Structures are given as C-alpha cells and as structure tokens.
Amino acid sequence: MTARVETLPAERTGLTTSMARGFLGRCPHCGEGRIFGRFLKVRPDCETCGLALHSHRADDLPPYVVIFIVGHVVGYFILELETNYDVPLWFQLSFWPLVTLGSALALLQPVKGAVVGLQYALGMGGFATLPVGPSAAVSRPEELPRGPSDTRTPGLGPV
Template identity: 80%
Template sequence: MARGFLGRCPHCGEGRIFGRYLKVRPECAHCGLQMHHHRADDLPPYVVIFVVAHIVGYLILELEMGYDVPLWFQLTFWPLATLGMALALLQPVKGAVVGLQYALGMHGFATLPSAGSEGPEESRFGPADERDPDARAGLRRA
C-alpha cells in the first residue's frame, strides 16, 4: 500500500502506477505487472471525502469558536483549502487502493509477472508443490 501511495508499482516499487493524473497504466514498464484489471471504483473518492471533511470541519469549528474571522475570508479560504486537499490526496489514495488489491491478490493480482519474457506467470502464492499437501509429502496422484 505504501508503494501505491507513493505512485509506484506495488510489485517492484520502481515503475509508476499512473500514466496521467488518475489513469492507471495497463502494465508496469519496469517489471511487467498487469494492472489493467484493478477495480478501485468509488473507494478512493469516498476515503478522500471522509478524511478531508473531518479535517476541514474540525478546523472550521475551531476557528469559529476561538476567533472572530470575517465572512469573506471564510467563504474564500475554506472552499479553496478543501479543493486543494482533495486534489492532493486523490491520486495517492487511489494508488494505495491499487496496492491493497495487489497485497490481497484481488482482481487478477493473484499472478506475478514471469522472471523472463517467455514462459507462464508464477502464482504469487508459491509454486504448486508448496500449495498441495500431497505433493509435499511425495504422494503424487496418478
């Protein structure tokens, strides 16, 4: 999630997630991780609204209770501060959501890019021998 919050590939940490402000790249240019299947949907804006509204609401309340601030200042500063905070947090939060989906193996992130350019992708949950208890015990099904 931290790599995604910083706008980096959740797999390698080198490539960038975003091609534009909120457009996720189809794949990582560095490691080849397929990211086109992510489903961030409405969670990033919801989290940003939740966080920004609590911060701005608290600051407005504190300012109103403690100081006599002119109305013209309130009507110009708080909308600009809210918009600035929301725009600053939206991309990092979306990157963190993509990182969370990667960490949990959701929406096609269950496979990792292969080491070479050829060959099948490996499962992020380990080779088949480690996942199958019969294979670990040396019992092969015929």
C-alpha cells in the same frame, strides 16, 4: 558494458509495503515502475516488472476515502476557527472551499495508488497471479495423458 540483470521478488509484497508504494505512485510489486500514466489513469502494466495493472477495481473507494479524510480535517479546523476566533465571513467563504478543493485534488491520486496496492497485496481482482520477469520465457503447461474418461476439449482444458 555489462547488462543489468534485475531480480524480481518471487512472492507477493506485504500489505503495508504495497500500499506505501501505491501511495507514492509506484508499482506495488517491484516499487520501481510508475502506476499512473496520467492524473488518475492507471497504466496497463508496469514497465519494469510486467505486473498487469489494468484489471484493478479501485472505482469509488478512493473518492470516498478522500472525502472522509478531507471532510474531517477541514471540518475540525472550521470548528476550531469559529469557536476560538472572530474571523470575517468573507474570509471563511473564500478560504475553506479553496483548501477543501486543493486538499481533495492533492490526496486523490495517492489514495487511488494505495487502493491499487491494497488490491494487489490481497490478491483481489486481476492481481491473483504474480508477474513474469521481462526476460523470462513464457512456458506452456505440459499436456496430461488423456484417458477414456477424459472430458477435456482439446486446447481448452477441463470442461
């Protein structure tokens, strides 16, 4: 049986592709690995390509986007229902909160994934570097020759 060799993209994925992959819950770099370990908990890194996902800063943007979308869609349908039909109040008070809650919960994870994909595509936060393939060796940068005016501390780089 032959070993499967995976080739990873050498450059950053485009904005639309990264956000679409994130919306579907996949790694924005390779599209294979999963972003979420639990409902809204982002994995530390992609199990396929090794992209470090732990440094994302999605924070408050996904809930704001979800509130904006759900509020406009549900508000539109409430307005249409109220102006065009005679619907009992008990139905309105029981149906719309359930639709709002269900829609918000259904959209929260995909929107958070899209925000992580947006941050990756723009190189924001900890997404400044691309991942190294799972089988690639990590190489150390070569030491530069030191001169009398060199102010570097050994092992720490320029000061």
